[in-house]
Amino acid sequence: MTVVVLGGGPAGLAAAVELRRLATRDVIVLERESEPGGIPRHARHQGFGIRDLHRPHSGPAYARRYAQLAAEAGAEIRTETMVTGWSPGGPLELTGPGGRETLEPDAVVLATGCRERPRSARLVPGSRPEGVMTTGTLQQLVYLKGRRAGERALIVGAEHVSFSALATLGHGGARAVGMATELRGHQTLELFRFGAALRWRTPLWTRTAVTAIHGRPRVEEVELMDLDTGATRAVECDTVVFTADWIPDHELAVMGGLDMDPGTRGPAVDTALRTSREGVFAAGNLLQGAEPADVAALSGRHAAATAGEYVRGSAWPDRRVPVECEPPLHWISPNVLAGRPTPPSRGTFALRSTEFASGPRIQVTQEGRMLWDGRIRRLVPGRSARLAAGWVAAVDAAGGPVRVRVVRRG
């Protein structure tokens, strides 16, 4: 009984801990970085681990704690080891300082996480100067390498992570000249926004797009456009931090031939976190980028429960009913119902919207048959809303796709 976990961040490490707790003999975590722990390693702020470890940690402390838990549980963590090849039906091909090898485990848990879309993927035109980065790079520069972040920075985006970027800039000796979002408001907690306004006096520019970046060799100026009036203006800065706009690190999932969900762009998974390939599970922010680390960890724990049952001989369901959503809903996760569906991680589906809505009414139907009709608290772009999963018991496993839509926006 060997289970390989791909990715040693919160989801992967939590999966490894749970698999060992379920007496899985060999659990191997493959981590391409030199240290396990994932993104929290360089997210210095507090608030990690409330939901899963029931105690607040800083990011680095949380990362260390999980690595320790996994090691104590008897999982083997191989760092600096990257899966460089995987074909549908084929073994895992590994590369590391010790050489190359292949593994053919009984089950695989994919927990490869997500990353922020860089400037190029957002098609922001202009020159290509130094000083343009994502929050991930910024945090590593400041917290892992102890380097300065620049003098004057513009933050693009106004989600949780954007405020984390703001704090990191402050720590790295830079001043944030502004925070620009194309939306009509920020997407974080009022408390964070209020605290940031008070502490750093950083203005929030809503309905504002970055239309060009200029400078050489370093950023000198950014052109901003007011989306309501079309007016443009220039802001002087030497650093631009593109935040959020998450995309799953899905290369391995694609290489492995898994069915992908067009909304999340991660592998399509059922409520037990099974992918379309037998013996392959997925968890964490690969499925829904980005959730807080503890939510990702709970997802890893959830996938491990099914993976543990699977390697002990439980059957793999053969019929999969897709769960689809309609605009302004962007995606739902999990997005498949298979066999006799069990409740998803935390008992809820995660719903994402491209628009704000307060108290919207949601309907879940299958071939015109109403499965659920009710209100949820609110929809905020970039943040998951939780949709209770009680209705899954009423789904016809031989039926057509389940549809989720907003019928009234509050």
Added chain:
Amino acid sequence: MRESPDTDVAIVGAGVVGCAIARELSRFDLSVTLLEAGADVGAGTSKANTALLHTGFDAKPGTLESRLVARGYELLSEYAPRVGIPVERTGALLVAWTEEQAAEFPAILEAARANGSVDLRRVDAEELYGREPHLAPGALGAIEVAREGLVCPFTTPLAYATEAVLSGCDLRRSTPVESVARLEGGGFRLTLPGGALTAGRLVNAAGLRSDELDRMLGHDGFTVTPRRGELIVFDKLARPLVRHIVLAVPTKITKGVLIAPTVFGNVMLGPTAEDVERKDDTASTRAGLDYLMSEGGRIMPELLEHEVTAVYAGLRAATEHADYQVSVHAPEGYACVGGIRSTGLTASMAIAEHVREQLGETGLRLEPKTGAPPEFRMPNIGEAGIRAHQSDDLIGRDAEYGRIVCFCERATSGEIRDALTATVPAVDLDGLRRRTRAHMGRCQGFFCGAELAERLDAAEAS
């Protein structure tokens, strides 16, 4: 000139053409100095090339460009595998979408024959879709150019420069020529930031600035109008969509937008063609990117479902003339190599050979060096060859080649170390990127950016 000059030949400009000339001349018993204003070789126009290995089938018959591209294709095809320059022979399909475009086919085939290209063949719509199943519907047919291929635009000038330096060429980067004067009795005096340099012969391979240098010497043969080409590079996951270089039927103004694989395993869409005023205006534009995305959607809609990995813009050194502007002024010992457009990557070795022959006719003594030519091989950064992380042999000898630092492009710690200590070492992030592929992938530094910055600083400090 009475005293012997500091160098027999000074070459101004270390783009792909200047590097090729430096390599060519370094094979002879001469002292050669290669001067580059920028921080690195191949870091200007050369790096933003569409990276095609052209057969020259579509050149204007009878031109110098036609002859040098065809000859350069042969020379580079022989040289590239020998020194480790990535090349892929994908073949090209020139697709007609309208009857008007299809009506151009006979003329294209005729011109190709005149250029000595014999590998062209008409392909009907059925075969076209069999070979490029992801093309948008509506294509009428194509011309296949079987020998067209891809060549690495980064490794090529680096390989030339490496061989030149190993053969004794004095490469000086970050060394702009501030002024140049002819010396009484022959030769040239170049004013550089660190002082003067005298040279017996002068080769102008200054690319976008070649007309300015030409005028400093009293000539007035051409004017460079920078023509900007914007390019979009798509994620490697899009690579299975495209098998060949998909060309458009050219118009008088442009060769049109092409979709092609890259030697790094991505898919490229571009270029635009727009005359700009400034010779440093390599900024991409909203209009250019929007145009490319709409063309991409028209040619291959599925491509647009993939993530964009990089956007860049390069400047071609276009002139008012249709042909390359290569002239050798025998009495003064000055060679000007201007107006070299995107085909110059393919033609580079032939241009160098041509310039060397012409300089020989000016009386430059060309005695081949005695002894074996330098042994060297460039690290492979092409997707078709074996990368360091795929080599059991390399990793077995040195674990650093198994330590992947850039996850997206799988550049290893060993390769990064090598690039920082190479014969022509990387001095900045862009140089590291062009030598190892580090930081050029889909995450654009999310994972490795901080690590690379630290390594560059450490290399600079040591």
